[in-house]
Amino acid sequence: MFKVAVIGGSGLLGRALIDELAGQVDWHIASTAFSRPSPQMVRLDVRDSLAVERFIDHVVPDAVVIAAAERRPDVCERDPAHARALNVDAVQMIASAANRHGAWTLSISTDYVFDGKHPPYRHDSTPAPLNAYGQSKLEGERALIETAERGCVLRLPLLYGPIANWSESAVTSLVPAIAASAAPAAQSAKMDAWAIRYPTFTPDVAVVIRQILERHARGETISGIVQWSGDEPMNKYEIAVRLAEALQLDAHLTPQHTPTDATPRPHNCHLASSRLEALGLGRRTPFDTAIRQVLAAFPWRGMTTSA
Ligand SMILES: NC(=O)c1ccc[n+]([C@@H]2O[C@H](COP(=O)([O-])OP(=O)(O)OC[C@H]3O[C@@H](n4cnc5c(N)ncnc54)[C@H](OP(=O)(O)O)[C@@H]3O)[C@@H](O)[C@H]2O)c1
The missing domain is CATH 3.40.50.720 (NAD(P)-binding Rossmann-like Domain)
Structure with missing residues (x-):
């Protein structure tokens, strides 16, 4: 054992x-x-x-x-x-x-x-x-x-990945603002287009x-x-666009090209996964496939967007 x-x-x-x-x-x-x-x-x-x-x-x-x-x-x-x-x-x-x-x-x-x-x-x-x-x-x-x-x-x-609430991941934490921007007469949601993430x-x-x-x-x-890292570079604006597509929301999103966070964050920390790859380890699910799995498993429609 x-x-x-x-x-x-x-x-x-x-x-x-x-x-x-x-x-x-x-x-x-x-x-x-x-x-x-x-x-x-x-x-x-x-x-x-x-x-x-x-x-x-x-x-x-x-x-x-x-x-x-x-x-x-x-x-x-x-x-x-x-x-x-x-x-x-x-x-x-x-x-x-x-x-x-x-x-x-x-x-x-x-x-x-x-x-x-x-x-x-x-x-x-x-x-x-x-x-x-x-x-x-x-x-x-x-x-x-x-x-x-x-x-x-x-x-x-x-x-x-699979979430218990939107805020568990910096990817899904964008959903409430994306959903709110799709409401009738809603203001466009500003999304960080500066920092590159994987x-x-x-x-x-x-x-x-x-x-x-x-x-x-x-x-x-x-x-x-x-x-270990995914291999698809994206900023949060691009993540939000792909989330809106997956959620079939007509979101109004505006890219923000300068850093906005109060806490300093790095621009692009792409991690080379070469040591594990050389050992033959790893799996990468494409973002669009994986995020649809996450959203399908989370009962978001009809819930308040702050859930
Ligand atoms: N999330 C990311 O984007 C990200 C990115 C890079 C690296 N990481 C690293 O990946 C690791 C996992 O992160 P995660 O996203 O899974 O974090 P998470 O969702 O916030 O989970 C944190 C875990 O720590 C437990 N915990 C919190 N306070 C504790 C305490 N005082 N005593 C014992 N357990 C405590 C939590 O238990 P309860 O939930 O039961 O309170 C939970 O199981 C961390 O080392 C993080 O630094 C995360």
């Missing part, structure tokens, strides 16, 4: 990963949630080191995946101590607990560790985060590499993580830093 502990199984990525791993024969998956517990998940606050140790000691995993994080840049900017507790200290505590059982730890990081000025970025390019979120995730990477006796960091860009489908990332875990299970452990 190969045992995997998924910390943060209730999140956008965590849920897709749990779904993917459920199909593995002879694997036991133990997962945690924080504010959204379900009967299948253990409630765990990763800021509580004793609770983290108790959970890992109980599961005695072969591998630990850390998908719990504070991933909202504006929240990290306002409260760097909170960002540090989740994105740095918790990673260090979980990796220490995993070490006690010889478990291998995979921690998830972000393209925001880069400044976005010189893409594409390789796994060994020099990080230079522009905001508190990217800084905390970079420190979390270093905590993982320094603490885990056996471990790996997987960097990812903008994620989207939206990446969480079920595809879940396949990548499952493949990385399979390598570990058969003794071909991947170490250090790896990256």
Whole structure:
């Protein structure tokens, strides 16, 4: 029996990963949630080191995946101590607990560790985060590499996938404004056309993580830093146009060609996925196909757009 502990199984990525791993024969998956517990998940606050140790000691995993994080840049900017507790200290505590059982730890990081000025970025390019979120995730990477006796960091860009509410992903969070702009006599919605993103489908990332875990299970452990990214560059205005098409909405959208966010964000952090591709890993679902799956599974018509 190969045992995997998924910390943060209730999140956008965590849920897709749990779904993917459920199909593995002879694997036991133990997962945690924080504010959204379900009967299948253990409630765990990763800021509580004793609770983290108790959970890992109980599961005695072969591998630990850390998908719990504070991933909202504006929240990290306002409260760097909170960002540090989740994105740095918790990673260090979980990796220490995993070490006690010889478990291998995979921690998830972000393209925001880069400044976005010189893409594409390789796994060994020099990080230079522009905001508190990217800084905390970079420190979390270093905590993982320094603490885990056996471990790996997987960097990812903008994620989207099956959602529980629109705001779970920066892709679907555009929907309420798109829908509002399609109302009779509505004003046009301004959409950022400056920052270039590579939206990446969480079920595809879940396949990548499952493949990385399979390598570990058969003794071909991947170490250090790896990256995975979708391969379709888009700004938010272009994402919004494609969302409106998929939703069959006659939206009124205006591209905004200068950055508008209060929190500084990088221009283009395209992550090279070459290390994983060279190992024959990965799957990429085309954006237009994937986003239709996401929208079809979410009962949006007739709901308030702020749901
Ligand atoms: N979303 C993106 O676009 C994106 C892009 C690049 C990288 N990433 C990285 O990908 C990883 C997964 O992100 P995500 O989008 O899936 O995030 P998410 O949807 O916000 O999920 C965060 C997870 O962390 C859990 N959590 C929050 N506070 C916790 C606490 N105090 N103790 C224990 N668990 C806690 C949440 O549990 P509850 O929901 O039950 O409270 C949830 O399971 C993160 O490392 C993130 O930095 C995300």
